[in-house]
Amino acid sequence: MNRINKIATFIILCTGIVGCSSDSANSTIETHASTINQEVNNILKVGVDLKFPPFSYIDDKGSPAGFEVDIAKAFGEYLNMEVEIVNTDFSLLIPALEMGDVDVLIADMAKTEEREQKVDFSVPYRYGSTFALVNKDFAIKNNITNNMPEDEFFAIEDANFIGLAGTKSVYYPQSKGIEVTEITDIGTGIVEISQGLSDILLTSNANSFHAADPENTIVYSGILDQDASNFAVRKGDNDMLNKSNEFINSMYEDGGLYDQIAEKYDPIIAKFFFNEDLGLSYIINPRN
Known part of the structure; x- marks a missing residue:
């Protein structure tokens, strides 16, 4: 048998x-x-939220693209499996994994105690800083600059925080005793900040969101905390977890995937952060 x-x-x-x-x-x-x-079926179904360029998005041909998508495809090659990208809203990724709709999540997901109760996490494959997208009028009124200490920033009175449900944009301000209005669509948050309906949105993609509306937003980069992002697999799926860890470790080896895609992503990362000195290493290596 x-x-x-x-x-x-x-x-x-x-x-x-x-x-x-x-x-x-x-x-x-x-x-x-x-x-x-x-x-x-020899198909690996990978859950990704395709609303976060240049890391995960839908290109002008209607196909999944970006850093996470390239990693997912490479993981499929590593397993000798075809890859199906399953575009899933971030708040629904873990339920999709639990229900068996996808086999693994590669979606810039940080490990938290709450999430660990539902899924198992791999070793980190990338690291991300947290920024704040701030309504420009609110920033001017409260003298917000990148020189403002983080504690002072989070102590601004009457600041209206908005955040994507299930992400750091909610739980990090909450850890400082701040009430956050939760949303399920990042586009809604960006519009609210631009229009001044909300004041502050924490997101690793603040720079690209600001570039879309520089007249009405600024980026505050004084938040010191850094997150590690991991693959997520179903609770108890040790086979997929071990394969994920082996693959991620291989990406960091000399001549591994990260060396292979550095030429492609160095200018993309530099453009994303509006800093020519930054490249792929900025998001894949932890900073002390």
């Missing part, structure tokens, strides 16, 4: 004869069912 038939037999026994009902049994069934799908 081959491996797929063994797994299928296990599922039939567990659901039809034994009548497993525990959460752990259900999780095992979902993981094995996903494994069967991967082996039969």
